[in-house]
Amino acid sequence: MSNTKIQDPVFRRFYSHLNSAVTILQLYDGRIPFAHFVKNYFSQHKKFGSKDRRQISELCYCYFRLGRSYPQLATGQKIVKGYWLSKASWPDEWLAFFDSFHLPKESPDHIFPAVHSFSAGINNDAFTRSHLIQPDLFLRVRPGHKGAVTDKLKTADIPFVLTDDSLRLSNSVRVEDLVRLNQEVVVQDLSSQRVAKLLQLYQTVNKNEMVPLVWDCCAASGGKSILANDILQQMELTVSDIRPTILFNLKKRFQEARVKNYRAFVGDATSANPGRLFDLIIADVPCSGSGTWARTPEQLLYFEPGSIDAFVKLQSSITANIIQYLKPGGYLLYITCSVFEKENEGQVNLLQNKGLQLVEQLVLKGYKQKADTMFAALMKAPM
Incomplete structure (x- = not known):
């Protein structure tokens, strides 16, 4: 880099941020979400202002967004390459600045792991390249x-x-x-909102004129329950999660959302007994989260493809338990934020083998809308 560029305040500040990002990345080992790690780092290093923290964090994420591409590059070079690719166009002075790092011209080729395991209809190239840019x-x-x-x-x-x-x-x-x-x-992400289509379909095909009994068995923060509340209008809701703290936070959120007609209990969905049968069970199951990694791109580096089978086993255990609590002719809404076929269509096939009928399934492709990619299937229990 020339002395002129070093003296330019913009590039001098960028270079300072770059050095800080390299330091942070050298300390990070992937054991906790990077957002938590970097927040803790900045809380221990008070010298960084809010703008500095945002820029340094962005540079770290640019490094992660390249996945395992460019293994020959030093950490700083890889950060700069990721930053370069994070925008469609740059002013000439920035292009000259990037050239000073002697970066490879070829496109990244190892962004996403296990690309041959995707659900049907996902465009491998478009999906993987979407990770270069932060979702909206x-x-x-x-x-x-x-x-x-x-x-x-x-x-x-x-x-x-x-x-x-x-x-x-x-x-x-x-x-x-x-x-x-x-x-x-x-x-709520765009694709998560589009799950509404299957809730509306349930509303159309459900012939029970009584107020439906609904169980959100992996409720987490309650987003799908609030969505169901807004679409179905009337329902008798049960929510459960294995984590007591999650249900505590959910209670506060339901108060703000004015969701009142519900009961909640702590329970492991692989064995939980809600004590009744339901017209609709919503199972937004634990998964690899692979459709959301543009928001948490450190997973592109630290996710182990072999762990997909562990998620599949957990999902199978959950669905094997919860379908016992469907009324005859009741409905299961199965949801993941995964792009992997084993977690999606593979689980639907297993449920069909157990007698459930597929009503409709959706691969909710968000990669062209700067959104997450998800999977959802509405299934009906035998009468």
Whole structure:
């Protein structure tokens, strides 16, 4: 790099951030989510301002986004290559700056592990290259709040795209300062919102005129339960999760979302007994999370493909238990945020072998919309 470039304040600041990112990456071993690790790092090193923290974190994520590509590059060079590829175009002075690092011209070729194990219909190249860019922030506008929410965003001069009830915004927007989370909007990825199609299908095909009994058996933060509440309007809800702290947080979220008619219990979905039969069971099961790795790109480096089988075993154990609690003719909504066939169509095949009928399944491809990629299937129990 020339002395002129070093003296330029923009490049001098970038080079300082680059050195900090290299230091952080050398300390990170993948055992905890990188977001937690880097937050802890900055809490111990108070010298970094908020803008510095954002830029340094972005550079680290640019390194992860390349996966196992460019093994010949030093850490700093790989960061710069990832940063270069994170945008479609750059000013000439930045291109000259990148050239000073003597980076390879070829495209990354080992971004995503196990690319030959994808669900049907996923474009390998488009999906893997989508990891070079950070996904957008998506909000689902809850019924009756569209006008108020869009007015607040316009007043704050926040750019957004509204499609039906889905809002797309920049990840830099602090939405909690602008709208009432959970009451007016729910933070929910675009593909997760599109699971609504199968809930609407359930509403159409379900012939039971009684208020449906619904069990969200891996409830986590309750996003799918709130979605079901907004679509079905009336339901008697049961939620469970193996983690007590999750259910504590879910209770607060339900209060904000004004979801009242529910009961909750701590339970392992592989063995939980909810004590009744249900018209609909929602199983957003633990999975590899591979459809969301553009948000957590450290997984591109640290995920072990062999662990897919462990997730498959867990998913099979969960579904084997919960289908016992479907009413005759009841419905199972099976969901993953995985792109791997074993966790998706493979599990549907196992459920079909146990007598369930496939109503519809969706590979929710978000990689062309800067969103997650997911899988969902609606299945019906025998009468």
